[in-house]
Every structure is written in C-alpha cells, then in structure tokens.
Amino acid sequence: xxxxxxxxxxxxxxxxxxxxxxxxxxSITVFDGVYNQIFLTTNMDITIEKSGWTTGTILNAxxxxxxxxxxxxxxxxxxxxxxxxxxxxxxxxxxxxxVQKIESKDSFKLRIKDTYARAGVEYEYSVSSYLNGxxxxxxxxxxxxxxxxxxxxxxxxxxxTVYNIDNCDTSRNIVNQTLGLLNSKYMNVVSNSDxxxxxxxxxxxLLKMNDSKTKADQNAxxxxxxxxxxxxxxxxxxxxxxHDGRIWMIKVVESINDTSLGHKDLREIGFSWVEIGDVNDxxxxxxxxxxxxxxxxxT
Amino acid sequence: MSRILQTPSVHRITPLPPNLENxxxxxxxxxxxVKNRAIITDNSNGEIIYDKAxxxxxxxxxxxxxxxxxxxxxxxxxxxxxxxxxxxxxxDQTLFYCYSPPVFLIKDLPNKSVLSKANVVLSIxxxxxxxxxxxxxxxxxxxxxxxxIAKSPMIYTGLFSYEFCTLENNSTYFFRAVxxxxxxxxxxxGYIEVSTxxxxxxxxxxxxxxxxxxxxxxxxxxxxxxxxxxxxxxxxKIEDGLLTMWDNAxxxxxxxxxxxxxxxxxxxxxxxxxxxxxxxDNLLSLSIVEVCGEFYCRLTLKDSDYKxxxxxxxxxxxxxxxxxxxxxxNQYIELVSTIYxxxxxxxxxxxxxxxxxxxxxxxxxxxxxxx
Numbered sequence: 001x002x003x004x005x006x007x008x009x010x011x012x013x014x015x016x017x018x019x020x021x022x023x024x025x026x027s028i029t030v031f032d033g034v035y036n037q038i039f040l041t042t043n044m045d046i047t048i049e050k051s052g053w054t055t056g057t058i059l060n061a062x063x064x065x066x067x068x069x070x071x072x073x074x075x076x077x078x079x080x081x082x083x084x085x086x087x088x089x090x091x092x093x094x095x096x097x098x099v100q101k102i103e104s105k106d107s108f109k110l111r112i113k114d115t116y117a118r119a120g121v122e123y124e125y126s127v128s129s130y131l132n133g134x135x136x137x138x139x140x141x142x143x144x145x146x147x148x149x150x151x152x153x154x155x156x157x158x159x160x161t162v163y164n165i166d167n168c169d170t171s172r173n174i175v176n177q178t179l180g181l182l183n184s185k186y187m188n189v190v191s192n193s194d195x196x197x198x199x200x201x202x203x204x205x206l207l208k209m210n211d212s213k214t215k216a217d218q219n220a221x222x223x224x225x226x227x228x229x230x231x232x233x234x235x236x237x238x239x240x241x242x243h244d245g246r247i248w249m250i251k252v253v254e255s256i257n258d259t260s261l262g263h264k265d266l267r268e269i270g271f272s273w274v275e276i277g278d279v280n281d282x283x284x285x286x287x288x289x290x291x292x293x294x295x296x297x298x299t
Numbered sequence: 300m301s302r303i304l305q306t307p308s309v310h311r312i313t314p315l316p317p318n319l320e321n322x323x324x325x326x327x328x329x330x331x332x333v334k335n336r337a338i339i340t341d342n343s344n345g346e347i348i349y350d351k352a353x354x355x356x357x358x359x360x361x362x363x364x365x366x367x368x369x370x371x372x373x374x375x376x377x378x379x380x381x382x383x384x385x386x387x388x389x390x391d392q393t394l395f396y397c398y399s400p401p402v403f404l405i406k407d408l409p410n411k412s413v414l415s416k417a418n419v420v421l422s423i424x425x426x427x428x429x430x431x432x433x434x435x436x437x438x439x440x441x442x443x444x445x446x447x448i449a450k451s452p453m454i455y456t457g458l459f460s461y462e463f464c465t466l467e468n469n470s471t472y473f474f475r476a477v478x479x480x481x482x483x484x485x486x487x488x489g490y491i492e493v494s495t496x497x498x499x500x501x502x503x504x505x506x507x508x509x510x511x512x513x514x515x516x517x518x519x520x521x522x523x524x525x526x527x528x529x530x531x532x533x534x535x536k537i538e539d540g541l542l543t544m545w546d547n548a549x550x551x552x553x554x555x556x557x558x559x560x561x562x563x564x565x566x567x568x569x570x571x572x573x574x575x576x577x578x579x580d581n582l583l584s585l586s587i588v589e590v591c592g593e594f595y596c597r598l599t600l601k602d603s604d605y606k607x608x609x610x611x612x613x614x615x616x617x618x619x620x621x622x623x624x625x626x627x628x629n630q631y632i633e634l635v636s637t638i639y640x641x642x643x644x645x646x647x648x649x650x651x652x653x654x655x656x657x658x659x660x661x662x663x664x665x666x667x668x669x670x
Contacts, residue, residue: 022654023582023601025560027552031575035542036565036644042556048563048646049664058554059526063542069526069551072505076527084519105525105553111413111494113471114517125519127506143508147515159444160515208446220446227445241515 037062038069073137076105079129083297084112089122089142095282096297115153116239116279116290117145118247133296150202150242152231155290159228163205164261164268168242170200198248202240203270205261216265225258225269232256232271237288239279249277249288304387305329307358307377312395314431314484317369321362325377325390334380335360342372342394352380367397370429396482401427403486405476414466414495422460423476425486433459436478436486443471443514445490468497469509469518496520527553543568552579562649565663568641576647585647585658587639594639596647596660609647609658611640 030038039048043056053060053071061069068075074082079102085094098112117123123145128138150168151160176191206228208220231238232252241247250273257270277284282298285291307327315321323337337360339349349366360377367373374392406424421438436459438451451461459478466472472493478486506521534547542549569575569587571594576585584599590608598607616624616632624632648659 022557022651023578023580025556025582026554026579027550028562029548029550029577030544030564030566031548031570031573031577032544032546033569033575034567034644035544036540036567037563038551038565039563040556041561042559044559044561044650044652046561048565048648051563053524058556058560059551061526061542061551062540063537064540065537067528067530067537067542067549069528071522071524074505074523075525082521082523105527108521108523108525110519110521111411112519113511114519115515117517123517125506125508125517127521127523139505141506141508143510143517145510145517147510147512149515151515153515157444158515220448224444224446 035061035063072139074108074127074129076102078131078136079108080132081130082108082110083128083130083135084110085126085128086114086117087124089124093280094126094299095280095285096293096299097291099293099297113158115151115158116241116247116285118241118245119146119243120245121145148243150204150240152228152238152240154236154238155292157231159206159224159231161204161206163207164266165204165243166202166270168200168202168246170198170246173197173199198275199253199273201270201272202242203257203268205266205268207265218265221265225267228269229256229258237276237290238273239290240273247279248273248275249279249284249290250274251276301383302385304332304379304381304385306388307335307379307390309375309377309390309393311483312375312393314396314398314480314482315362315367316400317367317397318364318399320364321367323360323362323375323377325358325360327358327379327387329379329387330381330383330385332356332358332379333382336378336380337362338376338378338389339366340374340376340392342374348373369397369399372396398431398480398482398484399428401425401431401480401484401486403476403478403488405474405488405491408474408491408493411492411494414493415497417466417468417495417497418462418464419466419474419493420460420462421474421476422458423478425459427480427484431480431482431484433486434479434481436476438463439475439477441473441475441490443473445473448472466495468495470495525553526551559652560650562647564647564649565644566647567644571639583649585649589639596658598649598656598658600656607656607658609660611645611660612662 028040037051038061039051040058041056042058043054051060059069061067082100082102083096084098085096087094097114100107100110102108122142124140124142126138126140128135149160149162149165151158173195174191175193175195176189179188179190181188206221206225208217208224210217233256238250239247240250252271252273254272259268261268277288282291282293286293305328307325309323309325312323333356334352334354336352337349338347340347349362353360373395375395376389376392378387378389380386402425404424406422408421423436425433436454438461439447440449440463442448449463454461473490474493475490476488480486504522506519509518511518528549528551531548535542535544564576571587571589574584574586577583580601582601586597588595588597594611595608618624626632643662645660645662650657
C-alpha cells in the first residue's frame with residue numbers, strides 16, 4: 001500500500017518489480033501510427049539522441065526513404081546480386097571480380113581474396129547492388145596494393161616467394177621478315193602477323209619457415225616447392241605478378257629448373273613463360289578459368 | 300595343345316559401395332589375356348551371386364552397380380583366358396565387404412567460416428548405414444597455401460575430437476580430417492577453409508579492404524548488416540522521414556536477443572487502447588491507455604499479470620520555434636492537460652536489464668530558453 005508516497009505497512013522492497021522470465025526476442029512488430037524512428041540495441045548506455053550504427057546496434061530504422069533497418073542502403077528488397085568491382089585509381093574501366101547472388105541476409109557476408117591486384121598501385125573497389133539487372137546503389141573505397149617478391153596465382157591457388165628473386169627479364173615478341181629488293185638500297189620489312197606478346201624467365205627460392213619464424217622448416221619447404229612445381233607443370237594458364245608492378249597472364253613453356261644454391265634448404269626454382277592473354281580483359285579471364293564472372297557482367 | 304595359365308592374384312579390395320560400378324584389379328604375368336571371369340560368393344551361405352566373364356585385355360574386372368548388397372561380405376575368385384582358349388585356375392578367394400558410402404564431416408565447421416577465437420575444437424560427424432565403425436581419425440591443420448602445419452595424433456577411441464590452438468588473427472587456414480573404418484573404408488573430409496577475425500568490424504563500416512603485404516593479395520570483407528522485414532500490405536507511405544501506416548503491421552526479424560536491450564520508438568498518432576508494438580509470440584506489448592483521465596504507455600508481458608505504466612510527460616511551455624521556456628531556477632513551466640496528445644512525436648523507451656524492465660515516455664531534448 002502506498003500512502004503519501006511511501007510504503008506504509010510494507011517492507012522496503014515492496015515496490016521492487018519481481019524478477020520475471022527473460023524471453024528471447026526474435027522479432028518486433030509495430031502497428032498503425034506515424035513513426036520517426038525505431039532503434040534497438042544491446043548497448044544500455046545509449047540515448048536516442050546518439051542512436052546509430054555502433055557496437056550493439058541490432059536495428060535502426062530511420063524511414064528516410066525506405067523501411068530498411070540495416071547499416072547501409074543495401075537490402076533484400078533492392079538487391080538480387082551484389083557486384084564487387086576493382087579499378088586502378090585514375091582509370092575509367094572497372095573489372096568485375098565477384099558477383100554474389102543474394103538469397104538471404106547471410107548472402108551479404110563476403111570474404112574475398114583478390115590475388116590479381118598488382119603491386120605499387122592504388123585501387124578503388126566498389127560494392128554495388130543490382131536488382132533485375134539495374135544498379136541502384138554503390139559504395140567505393142580505396143586501398144594501396146603492394147607486395148614483395150613474385151607470385152603465381154589462379155582462381156584456386158597463390159604461390160610465391162620473396163627470396164633470391166631475379167630481375168624477370170622479358171622480351172616483346174613480334175614476327176616480321178626482311179626483304180631485299182632489287183630496286184632499293186634499303187631493306188623492306190614485311191609483317192604478316194598480329195603476334196605481339198611478352199615472354200621471359202623468372203626464378204626464386206621457395207622457403208617455408210617454422211612457426212616461430214626462426215629457421216627453415218625442411219619438410220614444409222619441400223612440400224611447398226613440390227606443390228609450386230606441380231602447379232607450374234599442370235599446363236593450365238597462370239597469372240604472374242612481380243613486386244615492380246608488372247603482371248601477365250602466362251603459360252609455362254619448356255622445363256622447370258630446380259637448382260641447388262649450395263645449401264640443403266636453398267634451391268632455386270626457375271621457369272620460362274609466354275604471355276597468352278590480356279590480364280585486364282574480363283572475357284579472357286573468364287575463358288581461361290581465372291574468373292567465375294560470366295558474360296552478363298562483362299564491361 | 301591347351302595348357303594351364305598362371306593363376307592370377309587379386310589385389311586387396313577395400314569395401315565397395317553397392318550402388319556404383321566397382322573395378323577389381325589383379326596381377327598376372329603369363330601370356331596376354333583376352334578375357335577374365337569373376338565369381339562372387341556370398342560368404343554367409345556359400346551362394347554364388349555373380350559369375351560372369353568380360354572380354355578385355357586389361358587386368359581388371361568391372362562389377363556392375365547394384366550387384367552387391369550392403370552390409371554383407373563376399374568371396375571373390377578370378378580366372379583368366381588367352382586367345383588360344385587356355386585358361387588359368389581360379390585364384391585364391393579374396394574376402395571383401397560391401398558398405399554404403401559413409402558420411403564423414405567436420406562438425407559445425409562449414410567451408411569458409413570465420414572464427415573469432417585463436418583456438419578451434421574439431422570433432423567428427425560420422426554416420427554409416429550398416430553401422431560400420433570408425434577405426435581411426437587424424438586432424439590436420441594447413442596454412443593458407445595448403446602446406447601442412449600441424450597434425451593431431453592418430454585418434455582410435457573416444458570422441459574423435461581435437462583442439463588446435465594459437466591461430467593467428469586475420470589469417471586463412473585449412474582443416475581436414477582423414478580416417479579409416481574398421482574394414483578399411485578410407486575417409487576424408489577434404490579441405491575446409493577457415494578465416495580468423497578476432498576483432499569485430501565496427502557496425503557502421505560496410506566493407507573493409509586490407510593489403511596483405513606478406514601474402515600478396517587484397518582482402519575484402521563485407522560487413523553489410525541486413526535486417527529482414529515484412530510489411531502486411533500497401534497501406535503505408537514514407538514522407539519527410541516519417542512512416543505512416545494504417546490497417547497495417549511492419550515486422551523486423553533475423554536477430555536473437557537473449558539478455559539486456561534498449562528499444563526506442565519515436566512515434567505519434569498511435570491509437571488509444573490498442574497495441575502499437577509487440578514481439579514474437581506477443582511476449583512483450585506496448586499500448587497507450589487512459590487511467591483516471593491521464594494517459595500512459597503500458598507494458599504487458601505474456602502469461603503474466605505484470606504490467607508497467609509510464610505516464611506521458613506533462614505539457615510544458617515553449618516557443619513557436621520549438622524552444623522550451625524555463626524559469627530562472629531552470630524549471631519547466633508545466634501545464635495541465637486532459638487530452639491525449641497524438642500530434643507530437645514521443646519517444647517510448649523500453650529497457651530490459653538483468654531481467655528487470657523500465658519504461659519511459661518523453662520527447663527528444665530540445666534547446667532550453669530561460670525566461
């Protein structure tokens with residue numbers, strides 16, 4: 001009983017609400033009315049004036065233009081495909097690196113390794129939402145790409161090393177024929193081919209260190225070296241990229257050399273290669289098995 | 300003149316699945332064979348269930364699919380023939396089993412999952428229709444380039460579980476389990492790719508990019524948080540940042556709140572004596588009610604008499620440009636009101652902390668002006 005604002009005949013804790021069951025909340029529903037905002041969070045220190053996407057926010061519906069309550073303008077209602085693109089800063093042409101079909105909210109969770117980014121370049125990446133083939137939203141961010149050594153990669157693998165890299169000297173190959181004419185002091189050069197490709201050799205020492213990075217792990221090194229040679233020898237196209245920013249789509253030609261450098265852990269693997277396609281062309285990437293992005297998304 | 304060819308020798312036969320073609324290989328070093336014959340006997344009753352010859356020069360015999368019955372064991376003998384119609388004796392009997400392909404997976408570790416801790420406990424999900432038992436299992440941890448880093452010991456008994464520790468942050472690993480059943484069925488889960496990410500990306504970041512200098516790639520991680528919703532019908536409009544609904548309901552789901560939470564609903568024009576907010580199964584509900592001429596927001600809990608009332612704030616004096624007038628002692632000038640004010644936006648704040656609920660109704664803080 002409350003009398004004059006105090007509990008007259010009862011104990012000190014008589015007005016304390018009793019402990020209740022803690023039901024698990026799986027959904028919330030609002031009915032008729034005019035709503036400015038619905039905000040749900042596990043952060044008990046927050047106020048509505050500071051509402052927004054922070055630690056603990058579960059949903060924040062501000063009804064600016066839609067019913068969305070997520071942390072971006074992407075939603076299941078406006079997205080059937082999420083498209084991830086990349087381009088070098090300052091250029092115009094985007095390369096689509098991944099297309100994700102959206103079937104549920106978990107489809108928006110992505111983790112992608114872009115192994116075809118070359119060294120020493122600032123890239124822009126964009127995430128776009130598409131609905132029925134029409135782009136309706138996008139976000140762009142930049143990152144500076146850099147690495148040491150050289151790498152060979154395809155859709156399923158990435159092998160490389162930073163040790164004992166040679167200069168990767170290359171040749172630009174063209175085909176022509178010189179003709180000496182009877183009525184000319186000078187030679188004539190005739191070219192009946194469009195061939196214009198790079199070729200070269202590259203070598204390096206592949207090494208695997210132990211967990212504490214204090215010495216070479218012999219068994220892991222041998223295994224890694226064998227996997228590297230297996231990949232070079234399987235006759236499928238590769239992308240080769242080196243630390244100075246050069247990158248090519250290649251195939252390995254001739255033999256793969258495995259030469260001792262005077263220590264049991266140090267062996268140099270070298271191979272020759274020829275360029276087989278344009279590493280920036282989406283059709284070429286798809287046709288050579290480097291990309292799953294089909295013709296609907298080619299630019 | 301006919302002669303007897305060298306007797307072939309059948310290689311060890313691992314348990315065969317019943318629903319596929321199975322190839323039996325054998326060794327033989329006499330004249331070129333042109334035909335071989337296989338006889339399969341049911342070991343439980345001696346009945347011959349298969350006796351056929353195949354014309355082939357290869358040292359193998361293909362048993363058609365659905366010849367064998369799973370759960371049984373059989374004895375196999377092979378005989379070969381050359382082009383002069385010479386034949387060998389039947390080989391020694393080789394025992395083999397027929398079992399349905401087992402299911403052998405790493406439990407609760409889907410491919411491309413993200414771990415938030417530096418250790419992972421792997422266990423096996425194994426089933427086999429004829430209850431063929433596991434003999435041994437080994438777990439292997441690989442680095443991002445599938446180089447083996449660590450292996451568990453061979454596990455023969457118990458829960459077939461193992462813990463790998465000291466995973467590094469922002470790294471990719473592969474895990475794999477290999478094993479064998481007691482009758483020799485080889486088991487392999489294949490490579491399961493796993494990434495580690497100990498720190499949580501702030502929720503206001505939609506995606507992150509990181510240059511992995513030592514690994515040679517750019518890592519893209521999306522953090523798009525989607526809250527699925529459903530609206531009953533088209534009786535709604537969104538204008539000037541306000542959602543207006545009539546004869547309608549809007550539901551958000553896709554989360555699971557078990558402990559403390561704070562809910563803020565800023566709204567107006569909410570109907571009297573009618574629920575304007577509820578949760579799944581109507582566990583919690585809010586409504587506007589009138590009690591003794593005053594208006595309250597009421598919290599109701601399902602299957603409970605517990606109710607919580609929060610009064611609407613008393614109207615206070617303000618200016619036309621929405622500034623509040625306070626006295627020299629910083630006090631609001633309150634007015635008496637007996638009507639339900641549904642013209643102004645109010646914030647309905649519902650909190651649950653340690654199982655206790657609090658409910659408040661107020662308006663967003665405006666600028667105060669002293670008079």
